[in-house]
Amino acid sequence: xxxxxxxxxxxxxxxxxxxxxxxxxxxxxxxxxxxxxxxxxxxxxxxxxxxxxxxxxxxxxxxxxxxxxxxxxxxxxxxxxxxxxxxxxxxxxxxxxxxxxxxxxxxxxxxxxxxxxxxxxxxxxxxxxxxxxx
Amino acid sequence: xxxxxxxxxxxxxxxxxxxxxxxxxxxxxxxxxxxxxxxxxxxxxxxxxxxxxxxxxxxxxxxxxxxxxxxxxxxxxxxxxxxxxxxxxxxxxxxxxxxxxxxxxxxxxxxxxxxxxxxxxxxxxxxxxxxxxxxxxxxxxxxxxxxxxxxxxxxxxxxxxxxxxxxxxxxxxxxxxxxxxxxxxxxxxxxxxxxxxxxxxxxxxxxxxxxxxxxxxxxxxxxxxxxxxxxxxxxxxxxxxxxxxxxxxxxxxxxxxxxxxxxxxxxxxxxxxxxxxxxxxxxxxxxxxxx
Numbered sequence: 001x002x003x004x005x006x007x008x009x010x011x012x013x014x015x016x017x018x019x020x021x022x023x024x025x026x027x028x029x030x031x032x033x034x035x036x037x038x039x040x041x042x043x044x045x046x047x048x049x050x051x052x053x054x055x056x057x058x059x060x061x062x063x064x065x066x067x068x069x070x071x072x073x074x075x076x077x078x079x080x081x082x083x084x085x086x087x088x089x090x091x092x093x094x095x096x097x098x099x100x101x102x103x104x105x106x107x108x109x110x111x112x113x114x115x116x117x118x119x120x121x122x123x124x125x126x127x128x129x130x131x132x133x134x
Numbered sequence: 135x136x137x138x139x140x141x142x143x144x145x146x147x148x149x150x151x152x153x154x155x156x157x158x159x160x161x162x163x164x165x166x167x168x169x170x171x172x173x174x175x176x177x178x179x180x181x182x183x184x185x186x187x188x189x190x191x192x193x194x195x196x197x198x199x200x201x202x203x204x205x206x207x208x209x210x211x212x213x214x215x216x217x218x219x220x221x222x223x224x225x226x227x228x229x230x231x232x233x234x235x236x237x238x239x240x241x242x243x244x245x246x247x248x249x250x251x252x253x254x255x256x257x258x259x260x261x262x263x264x265x266x267x268x269x270x271x272x273x274x275x276x277x278x279x280x281x282x283x284x285x286x287x288x289x290x291x292x293x294x295x296x297x298x299x300x301x302x303x304x305x306x307x308x309x310x311x312x313x314x315x316x317x318x319x320x321x322x323x324x325x326x327x328x329x330x331x332x333x334x335x336x337x338x339x340x341x342x343x344x345x346x347x348x349x350x351x352x353x354x355x356x357x358x359x360x361x362x363x364x365x366x367x368x369x370x371x372x373x374x375x376x377x378x379x380x381x382x383x384x385x386x387x388x389x390x391x392x393x394x395x396x397x398x399x400x401x402x403x404x405x406x407x408x409x410x411x412x413x414x415x416x417x418x419x420x421x422x423x424x425x
Contacts, residue, residue, distance in 0.1 A: 011178055011182050013179045015178075042193055044355070046345075071189070080358070
């Protein structure tokens with residue numbers, strides 16, 4: 001094993017989603033996209049709905065991560081995601097519908113709380129659609 | 135000696151009780167299997183959530199955040215997870231004992247009850263039950279835990295409560311369930327370090343960075359932490375409940391078996407005595423006639 005890898009663990013309430021040695025891990029946080037290599041400074045970041053890319057030695061895996069947080073230590077990264085899905089588990093049709101629904105709700109602009117919820121739903125559905133794209 | 139008919143009646147009644155306990159045992163065995171699979175799946179998340187947050191806090195040094203230090207209120211909130219139904223051996227009373235045997239002042243404790251049995255028992259003992267989410271235990275959902283968590287954290291930030299505890303039954307394996315009291319907030323590092331088996335090596339003392347900045351990140355992470363701990367506890371409690379009931383019903387069934395054996399012996403003895411007596415009477419009668 002090359003020594004530029006680090007241990008990545010992605011855990012969701014239902015299962016251990018991913019566990020293995022990776023070269024780079026990319027994910028979307030509330031502050032923007034970040035890519036993590038080995039020997040990163042210790043950092044805790046809050047995840048935003050988005051596509052995560054797991055760079056293994058030979059291949060790159062995509063996954064949709066929706067809310068949760070990531071704890072980065074020098075040689076170990078732990079992601080605690082409330083929802084994590086592989087591209088082939090995503091129901092694109094449903095996500096597409098959810099996106100349209102959320103967009104409509106945003107257009108209506110009713111109450112404040114609904115707006116926040118709708119925009120979150122929109123982000124979620126976009127993340128799913130993006131992850132499912134080949 | 136009791137008459138034959140009495141013994142027989144008693145035996146039949148015990149037999150039908152045994153049938154019930156046997157059926158209940160089967161039902162809880164099936165339920166246990168389902169709950170156990172669920173508990174095992176979520177346990178990793180539950181445990182790593184606890185450990186991650188603890189290790190995060192350790193690396194953060196002193197933080198001036200409401201979730202990190204006790205606030206002015208001396209009240210303690212206890213989330214007591216028990217079952218809605220009885221006949222589960224010491225399952226419910228163990229949790230009640232755990233809460234009651236802590237030496238806390240009853241006036242300072244607010245109970246957030248999940249499970250009717252624990253709610254009623256704690257109420258009888260004179261605790262104040264301020265919330266009752268008993269339906270939750272039937273089918274624990276992540277969203278249920280979220281609602282409860284929001285409610286408690288709101289009370290916490292309003293200063294109504296100063297400490298949050300979680301009393302639940304830890305599902306170690308099918309036969310061993312440990313009543314556990316876990317302090318959720320404020321995060322107590324010393325106590326947590328004792329409990330978790332992660333080796334806290336002094337090597338990695340680099341300070342943790344946060345993105346977004348500290349307070350904001352904690353505001354988002356702590357609710358997730360509390361929610362997932364509550365959810366994990368719920369799932370484990372359901373598994374423990376069914377495990378406890380299965381054990382209780384198993385021993386009830388074998389006790390019934392023992393009693394039935396005993397009664398059968400008594401019945402046969404009585405029957406033999408009855409026959410002997412009848413024979414003696416007949417012989418006596420015949421002898422009297424022939425004389």
